Amino acid sequence: MPELPEVETVRRGLAPVMEGARFRKVEARRGDLRWPLPKDFAQRLEGNRVNGLGRRAKYLLADLASGDVLLMHLGMSGSFRVLHGSRAKTPGRYHHERSKQRAHDHVVFQMDNGSIVTFNDPRRFGSMKIVPREKLDEEPLLRSLGPEPLGNEFDAAMLAGGCKGKKTSLKSALSDQRIVAGLGNIYVCEALHRARLSPKRRASTIAGRSGAPTERAQRLVEAIKAVLQDAIAAGGSSLRDHRRTDGELGDFQHNFRVYDRAGKPCPTPGCNGVIRRIVQSARSTFFCPVCQK
DNA sequence: CCGCGGGCCTGAGAGC
DNA sequence: TGCTCTCAGGCCCGCG
Numbered sequence: 330m331p332e333l334p335e336v337e338t339v340r341r342g343l344a345p346v347m348e349g350a351r352f353r354k355v356e357a358r359r360g361d362l363r364w365p366l367p368k369d370f371a372q373r374l375e376g377n378r379v380n381g382l383g384r385r386a387k388y389l390l391a392d393l394a395s396g397d398v399l400l401m402h403l404g405m406s407g408s409f410r411v412l413h414g415s416r417a418k419t420p421g422r423y424h425h426e427r428s429k430q431r432a433h434d435h436v437v438f439q440m441d442n443g444s445i446v447t448f449n450d451p452r453r454f455g456s457m458k459i460v461p462r463e464k465l466d467e468e469p470l471l472r473s474l475g476p477e478p479l480g481n482e483f484d485a486a487m488l489a490g491g492c493k494g495k496k497t498s499l500k501s502a503l504s505d506q507r508i509v510a511g512l513g514n515i516y517v518c519e520a521l522h523r524a525r526l527s528p529k530r531r532a533s534t535i536a537g538r539s540g541a542p543t544e545r546a547q548r549l550v551e552a553i554k555a556v557l558q559d560a561i562a563a564g565g566s567s568l569r570d571h572r573r574t575d576g577e578l579g580d581f582q583h584n585f586r587v588y589d590r591a592g593k594p595c596p597t598p599g600c601n602g603v604i605r606r607i608v609q610s611a612r613s614t615f616f617c618p619v620c621q622k
Numbered sequence: 623c624c625g626c627g628g629g630c631c632t633g634a635g636a637g638c
Numbered sequence: 639t640g641c642t643c644t645c646a647g648g649c650c651c652g653c654g
Contacts, residue, residue, distance in 0.1 A: 332647060363630080363649080387648075405648055406632075433632085452631045454648060497625060506649085513647050568647065569634075588647095611627070613646090 331403040333387060333478065333511030334560035334581065335571045339409050340384045342574025346411050346444040347379045347391065354439040362435060362456035363404055373397060373459050374438070386474050386510035397459050400470065404454025411574040414443020451570075474510040478553050483509065485542035485550050493540035495532035500609050502532035509553070515566060515588045516556055518615045522587045523552035525597070527621045528614045529607075559584065587615040595620060 331339070352374040360366035367373075378394035391399040436448040436457065448457070460468050475491060476483040491508035492499070502508050503517040512520070521528050526535070526549060535546045565571050565579035568589075573579060586596045587604050595602035595617035602619025 335647080402648085404631095405646070450631095451633065452646090452648095454631070495624090501625080504648095515647055566647080570647075610625090 331387060331407065331565070331571055332513035332516050333384075334516070334557055334563075335565035335579065336384055336387045336389060336403060336511075337561050338565040338571075338573055338579060339403070340382055340389055342411060343389070343409055343446060344382045346413065346440060346442065346446065347382050347438075349379065350440040350442045350444070351376060351378045352438055353441045354437075356437040356439075357435070358437070359435040359453075362450065362453050363402070364456045364458065366436075366457060367459065370457070370459065374399065385471060386477070386506060387513075388471065392462070396462050398462050398465055400458040400460060400468070401448070402455050402457075402470075404450060404452060404456070406452040406570045407448065407450035407455030408570060408572045409574050410447045410449065410572070410576060412445040412447075414440075446574075473507050475506060475508045476510065478509050478511055479557055483550065483554075485546040488550050489536035489542040489546040490540055492532040492546070493536040497532055498528060498609055499526060499530045499532045499535065500528035500614050503553075504610075504612075511557070512553065514612050514614075515568075515585070516553075516560065518588045519556045519586060520549065520553040522597075522616060522621060523556055524549040525620050525622065527618075528609065528616050530622075587617065590615060 355371040355374045357366050357370050379391050380394055381392040383390045383392065387402060389401040393399060431449060433449050433451045434447050435450055438446040440446065458470070465471065476487055488509065492502050495502050499521065500517055503512050503520065504514065518528065526545060535543055535549060537543045560566060560581040563579060563581035563584065564573055566581040567578040568582055571579055590604045591606035593604050595604060597617065597620045600617060600620040602617040604615055605618055607614050
């Protein structure tokens with residue numbers, strides 16, 4: 330489920346209860362996630378303080394006082410839920426919710442501020458890993474990630490450089506985390522529509538000869554940044570799994586222009602096209618064949 | 623190295 | 639109602 334805007338929404342929900350707090354108790358109820366949790370997972374966290382909670386692409390990174398970093402990935406169906414310690418002021422509800430255990434609650438963090446953070450993941454494509462901070466540069470999960478799309482360094486020249494010589498489709502290229510990190514199926518479709526570029530176009534065609542950025546690359550960079558910023562402002566998109574850490578839904582699914590809208594009119598002003606669904610690399614692509622060229 | 627297809631898991635929804 | 643089938647927002651691996 331979660332692409333960059335959903336992960337960022339989760340980060341913003343977790344930061345207030347995790348940053349500056351210590352892990353009082355850590356329960357790994359199920360360790361057989363996407364990659365197995367280490368046997369000493371709880372031990373290495375308990376008593377440890379979270380100095381900061383960051384994000385890289387679709388990974389959350391908790392910077393720990395011990396010098397380790399806790400890496401977390403939501404996979405397709407992962408979510409975090411926060412129960413605030415302050416709920417203790419309404420004991421009935423608090424104790425009820427505190428004791429409620431849902432299916433697929435795999436990891437539970439009890440923080441020393443009284444908050445409880447629960448990781449839930451039905452499909453178990455998500456996982457967590459603890460790595461020493463000085464080895465973060467060599468971390469295989471992070472090492473080959475491309476630029477952060479909302480960072481200043483991500484511009485038309487960088488995107489054109491990544492797409493240069495690529496024979497694959499623009500859709501595949503944007504889904505490739507090595508070229509730009511954090512987009513998934515939804516936001517790739519949405520960004521391409523905003524940039525009026527066809528998902529079927531060869532990726533190399535947004536780089537000019539010699540790989541110089543084109544006006545198309547410029548439009549695409551602007552579209553990517555805009556759609557991600559809009560989605561973050563809306564708390565992400567909730568199709569099936571994504572929840573904010575307070576359990577509320579994100580809102581951005583109401584603003585989709587093409588995703589899951591096959592057969593509906595293209596929202597581009599003056600365009601009479603109809604949104605189509607095609608399959609690329611075994612995944613659905615939604616686009617308008619009239620205004621996306 | 624490149625590009626593609628398969629597989630990992632469970633649950634929701636469609637169709638019968 | 640209940641069964642079966644398909645599909646789902648990510649990512650890694652192996653193949654040619």
